[in-house]
């Protein structure tokens with residue numbers, strides 16, 4: 001759009017749709033790979049970039065460095081009614097590392113090809129960071145305050161559990177989030193095409209809990225030629241085998257039940273509470289993730305013991321990735337401990353709560369209405385994420401957390417497969433759709 005205020009002075013009006021693609025590209029080009037320790041480039045440069053983008057429209061922000069180069073940014077935008085509770089919009093700035101040789105395009109190039117922005121973070125989650133920035137910039141340029149205070153948080157370290165990002169801010173600077181009762185971040189709001197040219201939009205209202213466990217078995221060290229009834233390797237291997245092959249029963253949480261009922265309706269399959277997995281056959285690649293939200297899961301991932309074939313080591317250790325359903329944490333650990341038996345000790349590498357918010361209320365209605373205003377074929381549905389997000393940290397401050405980064409996607413795109421995958425890319429059209437929906441959502445929030 002081009003307008004003229006007086007002869008000779010050309011004013012370019014920038015729309016959020018124009019900007020979101022540039023912002024997404026520029027964010028991707030700032031390498032914020034997070035290997036899980038402090039050996040990566042950190043998020044400081046990206047946080048400063050976000051601060052500049054906000055400063056251009058008059059938003060002051062604060063950058064917090066939890067560790068050299070590990071930085072998060074927080075800003076508060078005044079709303080029309082300051083007596084209302086505030087809304088937190090959050091996105092993480094870090095990405096998982098990428099091996100360039102595995103990719104078709106430069107993972108940090110932010111190129112546009114085949115109608116998509118390509119690069120690490122295009123899906124997880126510089127897309128949403130860019131959408132938040134584009135919408136906020138547009139609204140402030142137009143002088144449109146949100147209905148209530150909105151706190152923006154662009155965070156470090158989500159990909160390693162948020163210890164140096166969301167969790168650090170919640171522990172060290174909780175006052176930044178004063179008045180925030182609801183939070184919106186990843187992983188939700190994206191579409192899944194269903195029959196009849198309609199699209200389910202999966203709004204994240206629940207997350208499984210995380211139990212990354214350390215297992216240790218102890219025995220007597222000695223010569224490999226002797227009798228060893230208390231061999232640590234044998235004890236550990238047996239316990240790991242029991243955990244890895246255990247089949248947990250289906251336990252339907254309210255979120256998963258609601259998702260399955262709505263998905264069955266969308267696919268024209270009858271919902272059968274005795275065989276709730278039936279409709280998963282219909283939903284394609286996403287079934288791997290949704291299937292994991294019907295039950296607890298346990299996946300052994302690391303084994304360590306010994307250093308020579310004829311030396312029996314004194315200890316053997318393993319790590320197991322466990323994920324438990326909201327509301328069933330005690331049940332999960334009772335099963336784990338029963339499977340481990342008395343000879344294997346259990347500790348944590350990482351332990352975080354499961355979340356479940358009700359799929360009702362004004363904020364949910366705002367998400368649904370915003371989607372429907374931009375896609376008449378939208379079928380918003382609640383779902384449970386099998387992984388975890390920074391929402392877990394914000395929930396510790398009492399916030400209800402949702403994943404809503406709206407994207408209308410083409411039917412053939414395996415979106416969920418691109419999280420941490422190769423050739424991560426987001427459709428340009430999807431970003432345009434997303435900023436329009438987010439803008440409408442903020443109006444209604």
Ligand SMILES: [Zn+2]
Pocket residue numbers: 092124125158186
């Ligand atoms: Zn993410």
